[in-house]
Amino acid sequence: MIGIFLITHGSLGEALIQCACHVLNKRPPHIVQLGVSAQDDPLDLLPLARQMLSWADAGQGVLLLTDIYGATPSNIATKLLAPGHVEGIAGVNLPMLLRVLTYRDKDMPTLVQRAVSGGCDGVLHMK
Known part of the structure; x- marks a missing residue:
């Protein structure tokens, strides 16, 4: 399992983790x-x-997420x-974090790709 380390401004990282805990x-x-x-x-x-x-490192590496x-x-x-x-990936948001938590048992290149796509796909113009 790939570890996750959020380095953010203020309490943003903990807030994102708490939201993910709520969802999961x-x-x-x-x-x-x-x-x-x-x-x-x-x-x-x-x-x-x-x-x-x-x-954070359980032996398979760590993905750093920052804002x-x-x-x-x-x-x-x-x-x-x-x-x-x-x-490392900048631009962390809740959809990205949830995607990372879902795919962290994959290899690092796959996780990085899924994290970026999850963050981007989570940004939508609501009509």
Whole structure:
């Protein structure tokens, strides 16, 4: 099972996890989140992020999900990437997270593809 690590602004990551728990009626294993606030120094958070990455890793790698590419949470996530073992996706939303939780028993390339498509397919113009 591929672990999931959300690094987001504030409490967004925990809110997404709580929503996913509501939909799934349970808290999935090997999922952690790190909320970054405006007062946090990214260099101070990096050792904690590395430790949390190890908590999420069940041996098959970790998918990092972050909210805005180029912002502090994604910059922290970028420092943790290890191609093939720790992959990262920016733009996390609830449809993406639910897709990731559904396909995390697949291989990493498949999971990355399903995560991106789930995030994009979850954005619809309602008429």
